[in-house]
Amino acid sequence: MNAITQKRSFGAAQIILFLSVAILVVVVAVPVLLIFFNAFWVGGKFNLRDVLKIIGEPDTYQALVNSLIIATGTTLGSTVIGTFFAWLVTRTDLPYKRFMKSMFLVPFMLPSFIGALAWKMLLSPRAGFINRFFMVNFGLSAPVFNIYSYAGIILVEIMYLFPFVFIQVCGALERMDPTLEESARISGAGLFTITRKITIPLVMPSILSGALLIMLYSMAHFGTVAVLGIENGIFNIPTLIYQRIHQSAGSFASIRTGTVLATVLVVTAAFIIWLQGKILSKGHYQIIAGKSFRPMELKLRTLRVPLFIFCLAYIGFTIVLPTVVIFLVGGLKTYGLPFTWENLSLDNYKFILFDYKVTKDAIWNSVTLGLSAALVTMFAGVMISYVIVKMKVRGKGILEFLGMLPFSVPGSVIALGVILAWSGKFGINLYNTVWIILVAYIARYMAFSLRANSAALEQVHDSLVEAARACGATMWQALKDIVLPLVRPGMLAAFFLIFLPSLRELTVSIMLYAPTTRTIGVAIYTLNEDGETVVSAALAGIALILIVTGQSLVNYFTGKTGGAGGK
Amino acid sequence: MSYVRFVNVTKRFGSVTAVDGLNLEISKGECFSMLGPSGCGKTTTLRMVAGFEDLSEGEIYVGDRLISSPEKNYYLPPEKRDFGMVFQAFAVWPHLSVYENVAFPLRIRKLPAAEIEKRAADALRSTNLSNVAQESPAALSGGGKQRVALARALAINPDVMLLDEPLSSLDPHLREEMRFEIKDLQRQYGFSIIYVTHDQAEAMALSDRILVMKLGVVQQIDTPFNVYNNPINKFVFSFIGLSNFLNVLRSGDKAFPQGCDVPLPPNLIPPDTLAETFSLASRPSEIDFCAESDNNGRSLRGIVRRKAFLGEIIDYQIKIGEGEVRVQKSRRTPGPEIGETCGLILRRPFWYAGTE
Numbered sequence: 022m023n024a025i026t027q028k029r030s031f032g033a034a035q036i037i038l039f040l041s042v043a044i045l046v047v048v049v050a051v052p053v054l055l056i057f058f059n060a061f062w063v064g065g066k067f068n069l070r071d072v073l074k075i076i077g078e079p080d081t082y083q084a085l086v087n088s089l090i091i092a093t094g095t096t097l098g099s100t101v102i103g104t105f106f107a108w109l110v111t112r113t114d115l116p117y118k119r120f121m122k123s124m125f126l127v128p129f130m131l132p133s134f135i136g137a138l139a140w141k142m143l144l145s146p147r148a149g150f151i152n153r154f155f156m157v158n159f160g161l162s163a164p165v166f167n168i169y170s171y172a173g174i175i176l177v178e179i180m181y182l183f184p185f186v187f188i189q190v191c192g193a194l195e196r197m198d199p200t201l202e203e204s205a206r207i208s209g210a211g212l213f214t215i216t217r218k219i220t221i222p223l224v225m226p227s228i229l230s231g232a233l234l235i236m237l238y239s240m241a242h243f244g245t246v247a248v249l250g251i252e253n254g255i256f257n258i259p260t261l262i263y264q265r266i267h268q269s270a271g272s273f274a275s276i277r278t279g280t281v282l283a284t285v286l287v288v289t290a291a292f293i294i295w296l297q298g299k300i301l302s303k304g305h306y307q308i309i310a311g312k313s314f315r316p317m318e319l320k321l322r323t324l325r326v327p328l329f330i331f332c333l334a335y336i337g338f339t340i341v342l343p344t345v346v347i348f349l350v351g352g353l354k355t356y357g358l359p360f361t362w363e364n365l366s367l368d369n370y371k372f373i374l375f376d377y378k379v380t381k382d383a384i385w386n387s388v389t390l391g392l393s394a395a396l397v398t399m400f401a402g403v404m405i406s407y408v409i410v411k412m413k414v415r416g417k418g419i420l421e422f423l424g425m426l427p428f429s430v431p432g433s434v435i436a437l438g439v440i441l442a443w444s445g446k447f448g449i450n451l452y453n454t455v456w457i458i459l460v461a462y463i464a465r466y467m468a469f470s471l472r473a474n475s476a477a478l479e480q481v482h483d484s485l486v487e488a489a490r491a492c493g494a495t496m497w498q499a500l501k502d503i504v505l506p507l508v509r510p511g512m513l514a515a516f517f518l519i520f521l522p523s524l525r526e527l528t529v530s531i532m533l534y535a536p537t538t539r540t541i542g543v544a545i546y547t548l549n550e551d552g553e554t555v556v557s558a559a560l561a562g563i564a565l566i567l568i569v570t571g572q573s574l575v576n577y578f579t580g581k582t583g584g585a586g587g588k
Numbered sequence: 589m590s591y592v593r594f595v596n597v598t599k600r601f602g603s604v605t606a607v608d609g610l611n612l613e614i615s616k617g618e619c620f621s622m623l624g625p626s627g628c629g630k631t632t633t634l635r636m637v638a639g640f641e642d643l644s645e646g647e648i649y650v651g652d653r654l655i656s657s658p659e660k661n662y663y664l665p666p667e668k669r670d671f672g673m674v675f676q677a678f679a680v681w682p683h684l685s686v687y688e689n690v691a692f693p694l695r696i697r698k699l700p701a702a703e704i705e706k707r708a709a710d711a712l713r714s715t716n717l718s719n720v721a722q723e724s725p726a727a728l729s730g731g732g733k734q735r736v737a738l739a740r741a742l743a744i745n746p747d748v749m750l751l752d753e754p755l756s757s758l759d760p761h762l763r764e765e766m767r768f769e770i771k772d773l774q775r776q777y778g779f780s781i782i783y784v785t786h787d788q789a790e791a792m793a794l795s796d797r798i799l800v801m802k803l804g805v806v807q808q809i810d811t812p813f814n815v816y817n818n819p820i821n822k823f824v825f826s827f828i829g830l831s832n833f834l835n836v837l838r839s840g841d842k843a844f845p846q847g848c849d850v851p852l853p854p855n856l857i858p859p860d861t862l863a864e865t866f867s868l869a870s871r872p873s874e875i876d877f878c879a880e881s882d883n884n885g886r887s888l889r890g891i892v893r894r895k896a897f898l899g900e901i902i903d904y905q906i907k908i909g910e911g912e913v914r915v916q917k918s919r920r921t922p923g924p925e926i927g928e929t930c931g932l933i934l935r936r937p938f939w940y941a942g943t944e
Binding site for chain 1: 669671676741744914
């Protein structure tokens with residue numbers, strides 16, 4: 022009798038590995054490869070000249086330049102504002118710092134295209150409330166500010182993107198060893214010199230890394246430019262891709278232009294991510310504290326109250342005002358009426374929630390799509406992370422690369438790739454169904470899930486599983502009874518990291534929707550384009566309530582306060 | 589001549605008194621250590637000298653210059669105090685080279701370029717860093733980083749050097765080496781040292797005088813010799829060196845270790861009549877074994893519970909009634925085995941009122 026079973030050549034491990042590779046290849050790799058293939062491969066031949074010709078066309082070239090202008094302006098502005106506010110709430114005696122810090126993180130939650138809608142209502146050259154107020158009351162002949170401009174787009178993007186720098190720099194300043202600054206002080210340097218020569222250089226890697234993140238995001242950003250740019254003919258890469266695909270209903274030429282633009286986006290994004298990695302690995306100083314004394318606080322003295330008022334004004338102007346406008350306009354009977362009690366009601370909200378098929382469908386679609394995408398991605402993510410973190414197999418580096426690829430692939434590119442892969446060319450046609458949106462969501466959010474699950478799995482030491490095996494558990498039992506319960510928080514985190522953003526998703530859905538498969542984002546955007554301003558604002562209001570409630574619940578249950586745990 | 593002077597210095601954080609009415613004078617060129625468990629107020633005291641904490645009450649002088657006084661609403665900021673300071677976590681700036689770290693305080697003082705170069709080079713030479721001057725401190729070992737911190741503190745040739753547990757991030761071997769280097773540098777430059785540590789060996793080896801602190805209150809200020817040999821109270825006795833305490837109960841003119849029916853020999857009963865109960869204190873190295881029967885009024889009796897061979901010494905744990913006493917003898921001295929009863933002679937008994 023042979024008590025020792027043969028090591029099976031094809032066991033659970035191989036099944037997991039095979040499934041993981043298959044999921045990532047089908048969902049992520051194929052769409053991206055198809056984009057490159059379509060961009061460079063014409064009539065069975067590699068063709069670079071055509072690619073260059075497309076880039077050289079005035080429209081395309083202008084979109085590239087616009088993307089660069091907007092991204093550069095947004096990055097510079099956000100970096101200055103984000104660093105300044107971070108310094109203010111961590112290193113000075115500004116009043117109510119904790120409250121300020123959580124307020125500065127609020128824009129993280131708010132979808133920027135809804136913000137853009139609000140600013141359009143406030144500052145569009147003729148109808149904007151602020152412009153009209155000044156023109157009527159002060160007799161100005163021209164609007165105070167035209168939001169349909171580069172400056173307008175950049176300012177709105179800054180409002181919603183600066184938290185990327187803010188949170189990175191806050192984190193670095195809070196974790197920094199206070200004795201690094203104290204030793205400069207005892208060396209004879211005043212607080213201003215210390216900030217300039219010690220503090221800022223030490224957090225420079227965090228500043229740059231946040232800035233590059235904003236650059237990456239802004240290059241590929243759809244919503245704000247779509248809402249504010251198209252009026253004046255300002256297109257960036259994603260909006261031009263959308264416009265071409267949308268107008269020509271998928272003709273060959275438009276698909277080619279789309280894939281070429283997408284390729285440019287992917288290459289730029291890859292470059293930015295490479296640069297970020299380089300900065301982080303080279304300049305990442307060990308500045309984390311051993312002992313914890315409170316860092317020195319710069320006494321703002323006479324500037325304390327003015328800066329406090331400035332922060333409040335900033336928060337009021339960039340967060341409160343747009344939100345209030347959305348809800349007020351959502352309550353109006355007709356757009357253009359003054360805000361008086363008799364013109365305001367909850368009728369629009371009732372209408373979109375109970376009577377209007379378009380918005381009812383949109384809410385239903387977004388919720389079901391979000392739930393399904395989050396569930397699928399959560400389970401696939403934990404499996405793939407397990408292979409990457411725990412299994413000793415060759416080729417898992419490819420898995421890691423594929424899984425993280427969507428981080429550098431913008432939403433519009435994923436949408437385009439999904440169209441190429443799933444519109445019948447390979448036997449399955451999902452175009453114009455919800456399924457194509459689901460596939461795109463899964464591809465887009467897989468990286469979120471992998472990151473959350475990998476982090477959780479890395480906490481589970483191998484010896485825990487080995488101990489279970491030594492106690493007589495099989496591999497499956499060890500996974501079920503030991504590993505899964507321990508990574509459950511990571512899986513939950515992944516679920517919400519996907520569910521909440523997908524409720525406000527616009528970039529991907531706008532490329533893939535059909536009349537019956539609008540999502541909330543698409544419905545808000547298209548209703549607004551069709552001139553249904555009040556209905557669109559009411560839906561935006563509902564979306565804000567959904568998102569903020571969801572985020573608050575998650576924060577409450579995970580015990581976090583606005584992203585970074587304040588002490 | 590007193591150089592750094594504390595007058596009635598008190599520091600409160602909310603309702604907690606971190607330092608309570610400290611009066612202290614430190615002479616020029618003295619090496620003065622503050623020793624105590626964590627939270628005793630030693631670091632707070634140092635940070636008040638440095639200027640990172642203000643005072644709740646009292647005054648601090650350096651030479652004849654007042655540097656902090658809440659009563660007079662006077663406070664000299666740290667950057668104006670011209671001290672050198674070394675922190676536990678090194679606090680060398682990773683974005684500057686070793687040379688630039690050391691030159692930083694000189695540049696801040698806007699010295700002429702030639703002077704900066706000369707002084708920085710001197711400080712680097714004294715700390716054996718000349719050959720790594722252009723490197724990034726991030727590439728150095730812990731000991732190297734701490735040398736950079738020392739060189740940086742030396743560069744301005746300060747009169748007072750504040751050292752905040754400067755060696756506790758280093759491994760034990762390096763710690764001993766650096767101890768001597770600090771002492772050498774002090775001889776060479778002649779500055780006063782205020783040294784904060786929780787490591788008593790470090791304090792004993794370095795200091796001219798030691799201050800032992802507990803919950804913000806000074807317990808004893810004296811030379812290492814006196815603090816060890818004449819500890820003023822039970823806390824100091826237990827904090828410095830290894831210690832044994834036996835609870836003793838008086839009964840008429842006799843006294844019994846708790847749970848023991850053999851009375852204490854008369855020479856171990858304190859000369860003055862303390863309270864009904866007291867602690868009998870001793871050092872494990874100051875106890876001798878004797879035959880169990882040799883009880884001519886000198887020895888205690890106990891049973892060996894544990895015996896551990898530690899190399900040079902053998903560590904015994906001996907049960908006396910309900911109490912226990914540790915004894916450390918050279919491995920060359922014959923001793924009892926586990927389970928045997930033995931006699932113990934305490935060469936230097938101390939008595940403290942009250943039991944544990």
